[in-house]
Amino acid sequence: KAxxxxxxxxxxxxxxxxxxxxxxxxxxxxxxxxxxxxxxxGLQFLFEYFSExxxxxxxxxxxxxGRQFSNSRSEMNVSTLELGDxxxxxxxxxxxxxxxxxxxxxxxxxxxxxx
Amino acid sequence: xxxxxxxxxxxxxSEGASLExxxxxxxxxxPYLxxxxxxxxxGLQLLLKYFSGDTLVQGIKGxxxxxxxxxxxxxxxxxxxxxxxxxxxxxAVGPYNQGGKLIFGQGTELSVKP
Numbered sequence: 341k342a343x344x345x346x347x348x349x350x351x352x353x354x355x356x357x358x359x360x361x362x363x364x365x366x367x368x369x370x371x372x373x374x375x376x377x378x379x380x381x382g383l384q385f386l387f388e389y390f391s392e393x394x395x396x397x398x399x400x401x402x403x404x405x406g407r408q409f410s411n412s413r414s415e416m417n418v419s420t421l422e423l424g425d426x427x428x429x430x431x432x433x434x435x436x437x438x439x440x441x442x443x444x445x446x447x448x449x450x451x452x453x454x455x
Numbered sequence: 456x457x458x459x460x461x462x463x464x465x466x467x468x469s470e471g472a473s474l475e476x477x478x479x480x481x482x483x484x485x486p487y488l489x490x491x492x493x494x495x496x497x498g499l500q501l502l503l504k505y506f507s508g509d510t511l512v513q514g515i516k517g518x519x520x521x522x523x524x525x526x527x528x529x530x531x532x533x534x535x536x537x538x539x540x541x542x543x544x545x546x547a548v549g550p551y552n553q554g555g556k557l558i559f560g561q562g563t564e565l566s567v568k569p
Contacts, residue, residue, distance in 0.1 A: 344498070373555045383545065383559035395554045430498055434555055441487060441506055444555055446498035 341366055344433050344447035352453045358419040361450045365412050365433030371395075372414040373444065374406060377428040386429075389414055390437030418452075426454045457482050459548050461560035468536050469568045476531040476563050478546030487549035488529045489557065490520055494542045502544075505529065516540070541567045 345364045353359050365372050374386040385398040389408035406416040412433075418425055428449040434442035458481045468474055480486055487506050491499040503514025510522040520531045529546060543564045547557040 371555055373557075375557075375559075382561045383547075383557075385556050385558070388555050390554070396556050398556070432499075432555070437554060439487070439549070439552065439554070441504075441549075442555065443501050443504070444557070446491075446500070448496070448498045 344431060344445050346429075346431055346447040346450050348450060349448065350451045350453075352455060353421050354455050355421055355423060357421050358417060359421060359452060360415055360417045361429055361431075361452070363414045363416075363431030363433075363447060365414070365431075366445055369433035369435050369445070370412050371434045371437045371442075372408060372412065373432045373434075374414070374416050375430045375432065376400075377430060377449070378426070383430070386416065395437060421454045423454050425452065427452060457486075457548055457550050457558050459546050459558055459560035461544075461546055461563050463563045464561070465564045465566070467566040467568060470538050471535050474531075474533045474536045474540070474565070476544050476546075476565070478529045478531065478560060479527050480529065480546075480548050481527065482548055482550070484551055485524075487551070488520075488522060489547040489549065490514065490518070490529075490531050491545045491547060491559075492516075492542045493545065493562075499545065502531070536565075536567055538567045538569065541565055 371390040373388040388396045408414045430449045432444040432446045434444045460479045489504045490502040546560040
């Protein structure tokens with residue numbers, strides 16, 4: 341089975357622009373979560389989607405949004421980029437949508453640099 | 456508030472030596488606990504997880520961890536470290552009834568001396 345794939349792997353944007361990142365989960369997985377990883381704040385949960393519905397959301401401003409499609413692929417969008425949005429964005433998938441007892445499988449991440 | 460603390464930012468051990476990475480959590484109920492490893496340029500890989508039952512859990516790559524409720528700890532151990540174990544290690548808590556959300560510690564970077 342192919343693992344979690346994220347595109348693009350690297351991205352450079354300027355302040356004020358918007359960006360869309362994509363995540364394709366492992367085949368058969370219906371739940372996708374997104375995390376932001378920075379040296380200062382570490383790994384922080386952004387949101388989780390299951391069956392096209394946002395199930396949980398972290399403490400991020402409204403500029404961060406996401407969605408999930410019927411094939412479980414997910415996208416996250418960041419509008420009006422700020423320098424502090426520079427980070428590695430990781431996506432993780434798991435089979436179900438219940439309690440976090442499932443193993444989550446992480447993708448390699450998208451490295452976003454905001455200039 | 457739920458939180459995870461990894462007191463050691465960076466640890467260096469000699470190849471073949473034993474390893475213990477510390478993790479303390481703050482959570483009101485029995486937590487779901489995880490250890491992940493991240494190699495440079497890679498995503499996170501699950502080493503092991505604990506939900507209930509036997510407090511000593513075995514994972515992949517020869518790692519094990521012990522849950523100690525009285526100390527709110529979930530320390531990761533390996534009896535003999537290999538050079539390929541050099542990576543960053545993250546302890547995480549899965550809060551009850553919050554789906555797949557994970558709260559991560561700040562990570563411990565492991566270096567292995569030949």
